[in-house]
Amino acid sequence: MIKLSGVCKTYRQKGNLVTAVNDVSLHVERQEVFGIVGYSGAGKSTLLRCINLLERPSTGTVVVNGTDLTKLSKRELNLTRRNIGMIFQHFHLLSSATVAENVAFPLRLAKTPADETKRRVAEMLNLVGLAGYEGQYPSQLSGGQKQRVAIARALAAKPSILLCDEATSALDPETTQSILALLKDINRQLGLTIVMVTHQMEVVRDICDRVAVMADGEIVETGNVIDVLLAPSHAVSKRLFQVHSTTDAMPISTQKDGRRVLEVSFTGALAYEPVLAEVAQETGCTFSILRGTVDTIKSVPYGQLTLAWHGTPQAVQRVAETLTRRGYVIANDVTETVPSEVYASC
Numbered sequence: 425m426i427k428l429s430g431v432c433k434t435y436r437q438k439g440n441l442v443t444a445v446n447d448v449s450l451h452v453e454r455q456e457v458f459g460i461v462g463y464s465g466a467g468k469s470t471l472l473r474c475i476n477l478l479e480r481p482s483t484g485t486v487v488v489n490g491t492d493l494t495k496l497s498k499r500e501l502n503l504t505r506r507n508i509g510m511i512f513q514h515f516h517l518l519s520s521a522t523v524a525e526n527v528a529f530p531l532r533l534a535k536t537p538a539d540e541t542k543r544r545v546a547e548m549l550n551l552v553g554l555a556g557y558e559g560q561y562p563s564q565l566s567g568g569q570k571q572r573v574a575i576a577r578a579l580a581a582k583p584s585i586l587l588c589d590e591a592t593s594a595l596d597p598e599t600t601q602s603i604l605a606l607l608k609d610i611n612r613q614l615g616l617t618i619v620m621v622t623h624q625m626e627v628v629r630d631i632c633d634r635v636a637v638m639a640d641g642e643i644v645e646t647g648n649v650i651d652v653l654l655a656p657s658h659a660v661s662k663r664l665f666q667v668h669s670t671t672d673a674m675p676i677s678t679q680k681d682g683r684r685v686l687e688v689s690f691t692g693a694l695a696y697e698p699v700l701a702e703v704a705q706e707t708g709c710t711f712s713i714l715r716g717t718v719d720t721i722k723s724v725p726y727g728q729l730t731l732a733w734h735g736t737p738q739a740v741q742r743v744a745e746t747l748t749r750r751g752y753v754i755a756n757d758v759t760e761t762v763p764s765e766v767y768a769s770c
């Protein structure tokens with residue numbers, strides 16, 4: 425559906441070259457919700473804007489539905505862009521136009537007949553839950569309602585792709601949830617492909633199927649959300665997705681007593697099995713839970729726990745291997761990262 429190959433974007437800034445996106449290749453499947461995350465300045469927005477050529481890549485190709493956008497004339501590009509809607513953090517609504525006029529804007533550009541425009545605007549406002557707001561102005565709406573109008577406008581020309589640039593970052597948590605629910609519905613009902621840039625990990629957890637982690641203009645890790653979230657492999661992903669800091673999770677007394685402190689994760693049916701009790705029995709160790717989360721990601725149960733294992737040195741040595749055999753993932757063996765001076769001083 426969307427295939428980026430070797431995309432680079434450089435800017436000239438005060439005589440220096442800034443590389444915002446560096447040799448990114450990416451494949452987004454039809455109808456998936458794909459997240460792009462990373463710290464500020466990682467290049468996320470620039471990469472997103474390369475997908476509809478709001479930013480023209482310095483090198484590389486952008487193929488959408490089999491067409492390389494970088495090869496199109498201006499006119500062809502404008503026509504193709506109708507297939508790609510976009511929403512933004514600050515909504516970008518026309519303040520002097522009514523809700524209906526805002527939603528009708530892309531249809532006017534496409535010279536859609538008036539009766540069809542009217543019908544489509546009504547359909548879109550119904551979809552986003554704003555039927556009856558046609559005559560209101562953006563200043564009369566809440567942030568969540570403004571984003572709903574922006575979504576209606578973005579979908580008015582029936583695109584098959586929606587790009588979202590920090591679409592929920594300016595909204596409170598409750599409104600964020602309602603916009604995410606709307607995007608999920610749209611993804612399901614209309615079969616829309618959604619690519620979203622976000623720094624909100626709950627957005628990734630709630631709505632994305634796959635995620636790419638960016639750092640310094642590059643994609644450093646891509647995968648299914650549940651895999652990247654529970655067993656991130658790159659240092660940046662670990663920082664972004666870790667639920668809590670290891671140091672916070674370990675009172676000093678536990679560092680001393682717990683011979684082995686492990687951060688583990690598990691998914692699916694394992695959440696319902698008495699794995700920890702069985703591993704304790706098999707190894708002859710006991711354990712305490714220092715920190716933990718058990719939740720679901722898109723209806724799949726998962727858990728992340730920090731465990732202190734107590735027992736003889738030989739017994740605690742067997743714990744990690746036994747947990748792994750039972751299907752747990754060892755995200756971090758914290759014991760090995762605790763300096764020996766810490767043990768000595770406790």
Ligand SMILES: Nc1ncnc2c1ncn2[C@@H]1O[C@H](COP(=O)(O)OP(=O)(O)OP(=O)(O)O)[C@@H](O)[C@H]1O
Nearest residue numbers: 435437442443444463464465466467468469470471
């Ligand atoms: N038009 C521009 N001119 C010059 N440099 C730019 C331009 N746009 C982006 N950059 C630079 O490219 C880099 C990536 O910026 P970008 O906005 O894509 O990052 P981001 O990950 O989206 O950050 P944020 O989360 O803060 O929005 C930054 O160093 C930024 O300063």
